[in-house]
Amino acid sequence: MTKLLEWLLGLSLIGMAWGLVTFDLLDLQLPPQYRELAWPMPVYLLVAFGCYSLATVGYRVATFNDCEDAAKELQAQIKEAKEDLKKKGLKM
Amino acid sequence: MASRRGNAKTGEQADKYSVLLPTYNERENLPLIVWLLVKYFGESGYNYEIIVIDDGSPDGTLQIAEQLQKIYGADKILLRPRAKKLGLGTAYIHGIKHASGNFIIIMDADLSHHPKFIPQFIEKQKEGGYDLVSGTRYRGDGGVYGWDLRRKLISRGANFITQVLLRPGASDLTGSFRLYKTEVLEKLVEQCVSKGYVFQMEMIVRARQLGYTVGEVPISFVDRVYGESKLGGNEIVSFLKGLLTLFATT
Numbered sequence: 001m002t003k004l005l006e007w008l009l010g011l012s013l014i015g016m017a018w019g020l021v022t023f024d025l026l027d028l029q030l031p032p033q034y035r036e037l038a039w040p041m042p043v044y045l046l047v048a049f050g051c052y053s054l055a056t057v058g059y060r061v062a063t064f065n066d067c068e069d070a071a072k073e074l075q076a077q078i079k080e081a082k083e084d085l086k087k088k089g090l091k092m
Numbered sequence: 093m094a095s096r097r098g099n100a101k102t103g104e105q106a107d108k109y110s111v112l113l114p115t116y117n118e119r120e121n122l123p124l125i126v127w128l129l130v131k132y133f134g135e136s137g138y139n140y141e142i143i144v145i146d147d148g149s150p151d152g153t154l155q156i157a158e159q160l161q162k163i164y165g166a167d168k169i170l171l172r173p174r175a176k177k178l179g180l181g182t183a184y185i186h187g188i189k190h191a192s193g194n195f196i197i198i199m200d201a202d203l204s205h206h207p208k209f210i211p212q213f214i215e216k217q218k219e220g221g222y223d224l225v226s227g228t229r230y231r232g233d234g235g236v237y238g239w240d241l242r243r244k245l246i247s248r249g250a251n252f253i254t255q256v257l258l259r260p261g262a263s264d265l266t267g268s269f270r271l272y273k274t275e276v277l278e279k280l281v282e283q284c285v286s287k288g289y290v291f292q293m294e295m296i297v298r299a300r301q302l303g304y305t306v307g308e309v310p311i312s313f314v315d316r317v318y319g320e321s322k323l324g325g326n327e328i329v330s331f332l333k334g335l336l337t338l339f340a341t342t
Contacts, residue, residue: 002339002341003257003258003259003338003342053252053256057248060252061241061245064235064239064247065229065312066237067237067314068237070206070235070314071237074314077128078124082123082124084127085163089159089162089163090156090163091159092120
C-alpha cells in the first residue's frame, strides 16, 4: 500500500468514526456530551497538529548544530593538503 | 566478479570500499578530497579505491585527476570519465560497473562531506550488519556550517514534511553521504526514477520497502568551501513535486 493510500484509509476510518458520533448515524442515542465533544474534533486536531509542527520545526532550527570546529579543521587540513600535494608534484 | 564479495575465511581483510566521486568542475576540490580520503583510509587500514567519474568538466578536472593517479597509483585512483554532464543515478551505475569493492561509498566531491566520517560509517556497518549507512546532519552531533537561518528553516521544514508523509525510518533523507553494500546500491539504483534531492530520498524509501536495514552516523556538513550553492524557489517546488510523487507511489 502506498503512503497515500495509508493516509486515505486512516482518514476515512477517522472520518467515519467522527461522522458516526457527531451525526448519530447508527442511532446509538449517545449522551449529548459525546456529540458536543466530537463535533469540533477535526478542527481541534488540525490546530493541534499545526502547533506541534511549528513547535517541532522551531525547536529543531534553534538546536541545529553549527559545526564551527569542523569548518576550522577543514581549513587547516586544506592548507596541509595543498603543501603536501605540492611536495608530491601536483601542479594546481 | 567472484572475488568482489571477498573470502569469508579471511574475514574482514577481504572487505574493500569503493568511493564513487562524480565530479563536474571540481578542479580545486578534487586533489583535496582525494588527499583526505587517502589520509583517513590509510590511517584506518581499510582496503579502498577511489573512482573519479568526471562528466567532461571544462575546467580541467580530469587532468588534475590524472596527476593524482600518478601520485597515488592507478590501483587506488581509477578514472572513469564520461563525455558530458549526465545524471547522478547514471554516474552511480557507471561507477558500480567499475568498482571492485563489496562496499560503495557515495559522497560529494566539494568538501562538504568529510572523509573522516568514513571509518565511522564502516564501523557502524560492521556493528549492525547494515545494508546501508546514512550520514545524518539532523541527529546526535551531526550539523552544518555556513547555513543562515533561512536555509536551516527550509531544511528542517522540508525534512519535517518528509517525515510526516513518508515515515521513512531515517532522519536525513536528502543527504548524499552514504555507505552501501554494492549489491544493495545496484538493486536500488535500478529501481529509482527521481532526480536531484528526491533521488537520494527515493533510495532510502525503496531500501526500507525492500527490507534493507539502514544505520545512521552523525556527520558535519560544511557548506561549499569554494563556490556558491543555491536553494531557490525552483528547487523547493521541484522538491515538493518529487516528495508528493514518492508519497503517491511508494
